[in-house]
Amino acid sequence: MYSEYENCKLCPRACGADRRTGRGYCGAGTETVVARIMRHMWEEPCISGSRGSGAVFFSGCNLRCSYCQNRDISYALTGRAMTSDELAEAMLELQAQGAHNVDMITAAPYLPAVISAIKAAKERGLTVPVVYNTGGYETEEAVIELAPYVDVWLPDFKYVSSDLARRYSHAADYPEIAYRAISLMTELAGAPVFGADGMIRSGVIVRHLVLPGCREDSKAVMRRIASIGADRLKLSLMRQYTPDFADESCDLRRRVTTFEYNDVLRCAVDLGLDGYSQSAESAVASFTPDFGQN
């Protein structure tokens, strides 16, 4: 058990939960719960490549967005408890299966356990890049602690508007927190580096999911990302939003139109941002991995 779990302030939510006796906002207790470990083909091409990323989906989430596509693992602690030692072995197994990297997905509630697992895996021969895949709601302290073990940062930058952040992710401070975290990730990782095979070795890819009716905020997000340095990171502009997962509090009841998506994409291009875009076909529920089995 890690002492940080006693009065937990591991993430910006800083809910102060005593995870020995209860659960924090994120749902996490003292055990590291993993929903699924798999080779994942649906990340960006430079991460999934031909053999997949080595995805480790952690259960629980410090944001719990009202439209979350991974609701079954972000809202409910689905999966099994793993020790850091087991997690390290799982990373090595993914590498042995040919995964291009290991991809820690929504690991913030388990920071000390995840660092200890990566450290152990590296000592035992993990050589593929470590990807840290996050909603962007991370403290600067966490980024600094993770930096020696992470090669590729894959944060979301969801909103610039505090109102949207409050309405859909229950975190009015998200815009400022995410901006500071992503700026720091970029400073620590340096500009993206790619191997001869086109796979990313290090750097930052910022994801932004365009939401229906929110394109002006999306364009403000593009400007905020560009202010960090268009040549210092890559953008992944996502249009896979589907209302299929929205809860009753969420008023985002349709998909994003081609006009909305292209307007944001044009803004990104005009700002000199470079990276990845998605086709309209990606906005289907089947794009989301099935978390029913482990």
Ligand code: SF4
């Ligand atoms: S990681 Fe979870 S328990 Fe800890 S502060 Fe964040 S929401 Fe609360």
